[in-house]
Amino acid sequence: MPLKRLFDTQVKATRAKRERRKEARPGELLQAALDLFVEKGFAATRSEEVAARAGVSKGTLFLYFPSKEELFKAVVRENISGRFSQWNDEFVQFSGSTADMLHTCMDIWWSRVGDTQASGISKLMLGEACNFPELAAFYRQEVVQPGHALLARIVQRGIDSGEFRAVDASQTAFSVVASMVFVMMQRHTGGVCVPADTSFDPVAFLHHQVDLMVRGLQAPPTEAS
Amino acid sequence: MPLKRLFDTQVKATRAKRERRKEARPGELLQAALDLFVEKGFAATRSEEVAARAGVSKGTLFLYFPSKEELFKAVVRENISGRFSQWNDEFVQFSGSTADMLHTCMDIWWSRVGDTQASGISKLMLGEACNFPELAAFYRQEVVQPGHALLARIVQRGIDSGEFRAVDASQTAFSVVASMVFVMMQRHTGGVCVPADTSFDPVAFLHHQVDLMVRGLQAPPTEAS
Amino acid sequence: MPLKRLFDTQVKATRAKRERRKEARPGELLQAALDLFVEKGFAATRSEEVAARAGVSKGTLFLYFPSKEELFKAVVRENISGRFSQWNDEFVQFSGSTADMLHTCMDIWWSRVGDTQASGISKLMLGEACNFPELAAFYRQEVVQPGHALLARIVQRGIDSGEFRAVDASQTAFSVVASMVFVMMQRHTGGVCVPADTSFDPVAFLHHQVDLMVRGLQAPPTEAS
Amino acid sequence: MPLKRLFDTQVKATRAKRERRKEARPGELLQAALDLFVEKGFAATRSEEVAARAGVSKGTLFLYFPSKEELFKAVVRENISGRFSQWNDEFVQFSGSTADMLHTCMDIWWSRVGDTQASGISKLMLGEACNFPELAAFYRQEVVQPGHALLARIVQRGIDSGEFRAVDASQTAFSVVASMVFVMMQRHTGGVCVPADTSFDPVAFLHHQVDLMVRGLQAPPTEAS
DNA sequence: GATGAATGAGGATTCATTCAT
DNA sequence: CATGAATGAATCCTCATTCAT
Numbered sequence: 001m002p003l004k005r006l007f008d009t010q011v012k013a014t015r016a017k018r019e020r021r022k023e024a025r026p027g028e029l030l031q032a033a034l035d036l037f038v039e040k041g042f043a044a045t046r047s048e049e050v051a052a053r054a055g056v057s058k059g060t061l062f063l064y065f066p067s068k069e070e071l072f073k074a075v076v077r078e079n080i081s082g083r084f085s086q087w088n089d090e091f092v093q094f095s096g097s098t099a100d101m102l103h104t105c106m107d108i109w110w111s112r113v114g115d116t117q118a119s120g121i122s123k124l125m126l127g128e129a130c131n132f133p134e135l136a137a138f139y140r141q142e143v144v145q146p147g148h149a150l151l152a153r154i155v156q157r158g159i160d161s162g163e164f165r166a167v168d169a170s171q172t173a174f175s176v177v178a179s180m181v182f183v184m185m186q187r188h189t190g191g192v193c194v195p196a197d198t199s200f201d202p203v204a205f206l207h208h209q210v211d212l213m214v215r216g217l218q219a220p221p222t223e224a225s
Numbered sequence: 226m227p228l229k230r231l232f233d234t235q236v237k238a239t240r241a242k243r244e245r246r247k248e249a250r251p252g253e254l255l256q257a258a259l260d261l262f263v264e265k266g267f268a269a270t271r272s273e274e275v276a277a278r279a280g281v282s283k284g285t286l287f288l289y290f291p292s293k294e295e296l297f298k299a300v301v302r303e304n305i306s307g308r309f310s311q312w313n314d315e316f317v318q319f320s321g322s323t324a325d326m327l328h329t330c331m332d333i334w335w336s337r338v339g340d341t342q343a344s345g346i347s348k349l350m351l352g353e354a355c356n357f358p359e360l361a362a363f364y365r366q367e368v369v370q371p372g373h374a375l376l377a378r379i380v381q382r383g384i385d386s387g388e389f390r391a392v393d394a395s396q397t398a399f400s401v402v403a404s405m406v407f408v409m410m411q412r413h414t415g416g417v418c419v420p421a422d423t424s425f426d427p428v429a430f431l432h433h434q435v436d437l438m439v440r441g442l443q444a445p446p447t448e449a450s
Numbered sequence: 451m452p453l454k455r456l457f458d459t460q461v462k463a464t465r466a467k468r469e470r471r472k473e474a475r476p477g478e479l480l481q482a483a484l485d486l487f488v489e490k491g492f493a494a495t496r497s498e499e500v501a502a503r504a505g506v507s508k509g510t511l512f513l514y515f516p517s518k519e520e521l522f523k524a525v526v527r528e529n530i531s532g533r534f535s536q537w538n539d540e541f542v543q544f545s546g547s548t549a550d551m552l553h554t555c556m557d558i559w560w561s562r563v564g565d566t567q568a569s570g571i572s573k574l575m576l577g578e579a580c581n582f583p584e585l586a587a588f589y590r591q592e593v594v595q596p597g598h599a600l601l602a603r604i605v606q607r608g609i610d611s612g613e614f615r616a617v618d619a620s621q622t623a624f625s626v627v628a629s630m631v632f633v634m635m636q637r638h639t640g641g642v643c644v645p646a647d648t649s650f651d652p653v654a655f656l657h658h659q660v661d662l663m664v665r666g667l668q669a670p671p672t673e674a675s
Numbered sequence: 676m677p678l679k680r681l682f683d684t685q686v687k688a689t690r691a692k693r694e695r696r697k698e699a700r701p702g703e704l705l706q707a708a709l710d711l712f713v714e715k716g717f718a719a720t721r722s723e724e725v726a727a728r729a730g731v732s733k734g735t736l737f738l739y740f741p742s743k744e745e746l747f748k749a750v751v752r753e754n755i756s757g758r759f760s761q762w763n764d765e766f767v768q769f770s771g772s773t774a775d776m777l778h779t780c781m782d783i784w785w786s787r788v789g790d791t792q793a794s795g796i797s798k799l800m801l802g803e804a805c806n807f808p809e810l811a812a813f814y815r816q817e818v819v820q821p822g823h824a825l826l827a828r829i830v831q832r833g834i835d836s837g838e839f840r841a842v843d844a845s846q847t848a849f850s851v852v853a854s855m856v857f858v859m860m861q862r863h864t865g866g867v868c869v870p871a872d873t874s875f876d877p878v879a880f881l882h883h884q885v886d887l888m889v890r891g892l893q894a895p896p897t898e899a900s
Numbered sequence: 901g902a903t904g905a906a907t908g909a910g911g912a913t914t915c916a917t918t919c920a921t
Numbered sequence: 922c923a924t925g926a927a928t929g930a931a932t933c934c935t936c937a938t939t940c941a942t
Binding site for chain 4: 494579
Binding site: 721722723733734737741742743 | 910911
């Protein structure tokens with residue numbers, strides 16, 4: 001094989017590998033950034049660290065994201081995509097009691113969000129909302145709105161079926177959200193939300209909350225019966 | 226008027242203006258710091274800004290608070306922890322039902338903390354806890370611990386009086402805290418916690434929450450058995 | 451006694467006391483400054499500390515000395531005054547051998563300078579000479595010159611009496627000075643001049659030095675004897 | 676020339692300039708720091724000045740040295756401690772008399788340290804030791820300890836060979852150090868250690884000192900006994 | 901004269917961002 | 922495209938000095 005061919009081949013191979021990596025780059029960077037932002041917050045995460053964790057150099061990071069702020073936005077956007085439609089479908093088909101549905105809802109949330117880095121993003125979002133208003137708006141629309149709608153729908157189902165009293169479903173949905181927010185905060189602040197000498201089991205808490213809520217919602221025993 | 230009196234008065238007058246300012250300084254600085262911390266977060270608030278807003282120079286700030294972290298601690302003490310004992314006292318004397326007590330508790334919290342910049346401090350703390358572990362520990366000890374204890378005590382009172390079922394008082398206290406956290410977050414993130422098209426009335430929410438909780442806690446009717 | 455008289459008396463008494471103190475002020479400040487400069491060096495000594503140690507307020511210090519630099523100069527000038535003439539006289543009358551004279555010289559230096567804050571001033575002077583050239587010139591003239599002359603005279607006495615070889619008396623005087631400088635440095639630097647695991651006894655060192663020097667200076671045994 | 680060779684060469688050429696600069700940086704910075712520390716002292720030298728003199732920006736300095744103190748340590752290592760082992764080796768091989776060895780020692784010290792900015796560092800250290808205890812400890816360990824050990828070894832060699840009386844080698848080593856300290860002080864204080872009207876030749880002084888010392892150390896003639 | 905509250909220039913250090921290679 | 926050396930704006934904190942009282 002002539003030298004030129006060989007060289008060309010090498011170059012191609014090199015380029016091919018590079019391009020494969022190149023396409024993966026943004027994703028690797030976003031993942032690294034996600035990890036670090038969740039772990040240390042926006043301000044405390046250094047650009048260089050993100051690059052290092054993604055296995056590239058500082059300069060490369062800025063090749064893909066024009067600034068740290070844009071990187072942050074990209075991280076949030078990337079990780080906030082709506083898994084709600086899928087989620088919603090699961091609930092549409094649910095056939096048990098609404099009380100069970102709420103417990104199931106918490107379990108699913110915990111396994112898919114709460115116990116995941118995804119909860120870190122939400123916590124981060126809440127922390128930095130003031131500094132990134134457009135991002136906050138985006139989050140509100142993509143996460144908060146559908147989430148709240150889903151929960152309100154569940155509560156409404158309970159009302160419609162006679163399991164629950166006729167309460168304000170939207171207001172009640174916030175009760176569920178509040179529990180989630182509390183758990184996320186607790187998890188991603190090193191436990192500041194709970195006294196140092198008190199243990200906190202998120203799953204137990206979530207079910208305690210649902211239990212309390214369900215009892216509170218259940219229609220009072222009809223006198224006649 | 227005897228000469229001595231006159232002399233004394235003059236001395237007092239002479240020192241008065243200065244000292245009045247000196248005594249007012251810490252308060253002015255704390256207020257400025259509170260405003261800015263709540264508005265921009267701890268890390269993003271520059272010491273000099275705090276000084277400027279209090280109408281003094283950079284150096285003066287450090288005359289009263291040895292460091293930015295100590296300033297923050299002082300803000301927390303001034304606005305939150307300092308109020309617990311007084312708060313606690315009010316509840317010790319409370320003579321109504323525990324359900325009423327919880328409603329009152331929310332009202333008081335709302336008027337003294339939630340509807341105040343003090344709630345911004347708590348939100349802030351949650352946002353920056355990871356980056357300032359020492360402050361977090363301080364907050365946990367000075368605010369979270371006594372706050373949680375106070376709420377747990379109220380729940381326990383309900384159990385002891387037979388108003389409530391025998392639940393885990395500590396766990397249940399978190400329900401109340403979660404509501405407060407939710408409200409604080411909503412308030413200090415420009416409303417991200419609630420869908421854009423949905424109105425949110427914090428006071429209504431808090432009472433809705435207490436109402437739900439109280440119903441959920443109330444001992445089931447004993448007659449049937 | 452009428453009030454006015456009484457008051458006047460008080461005022462006078464107050465004034466008297468004040469004036470007495472006032473006259474003492476510069477001295478007290480200089481003493482405080484001496485202590486601190488010797489202990490911590492020029493840069494590390496804070497003006498306020500000097501004032502505090504002298505029992506006055508920061509402002510008062512600047513009433514007597516226009517700046518920290520001027521204070522330093524005053525301290526050096528104050529503490530460097532020539533005790534050399536007196537010293538010289540003592541030696542003129544000395545009747546023993548020159549070897550003894552050198553040993554005595556060291557003893558006197560040690561008790562009057564080396565073991566005193568006065569040595570701190572010299573050490574300070576050497577450290578800050580570049581930053582205070584005029585002061586250095588003053589020191590050179592008031593301390594170094596007469597000191598060196600005194601020592602050279604002693605060596606010359608030994609030569610003249612035949613105790614010592616005919617060496618360069620001036621050069622040899624530096625040998626003595628070098629020992630003193632070494633001791634001062636060791637004493638006022640926390641011992642940097644000597645390995646950490648080695649003990650250093652200044653007096654023993656000084657006499658060891660003189661002993662070595664004297665032996666080195668002694669005229670070689672005249673062959674004839 | 677094969678293509679590969681050519682390509683390699685280009686790559687080398689491409690990186691050459693950058694890397695040459697990068698490799699030169701620490702040296703340039705150390706030189707700048709040495710100059711400035713010697714000229715103005717440690718505390719009075721601003722980091723930015725060092726950078727400026729080395730022709731780089733403030734930030735670059737901290738790219739190579741994590742703090743001003745570490746920079747100082749590096750300067751000491753580069754200019755003093757780093758040279759001891761080499762120095763020591765030279766003496767191990769020395770075959771002449773110990774008297775000659777001491778004279779040689781002074782010559783070497785003078786040419787490598789005394790007549791160099793390295794002596795400025797030592798002088799500096801003595802001036803600032805109190806304020807930077809950590810640096811002082813470092814210097815003591817890295818410079819004073821090995822230096823003193825080296826000198827004591829030389830003296831001991833003379834004793835062992837019968838050239839010198841049986842004196843305390845450690846104590847005697849200080850005699851040599853004292854001479855060096857004196858010379859350094861004289862050199863780096865604008866000459867304060869010597870009267871203004873007296874000339875001072877460091878080399879002559881050093882040899883005068885060694886001469887005196889050697890004579891003082893030489894074993895007394897044994898014939899008489 | 902004294903006081904001590906207030907000042908603000910100054911200095912070490914960090915880190916997002918740029919750009920020559 | 923990728924790199925990583927270089928930059929310099931930004932920020933906390935200190936302390937000599939001033940000046941209203």
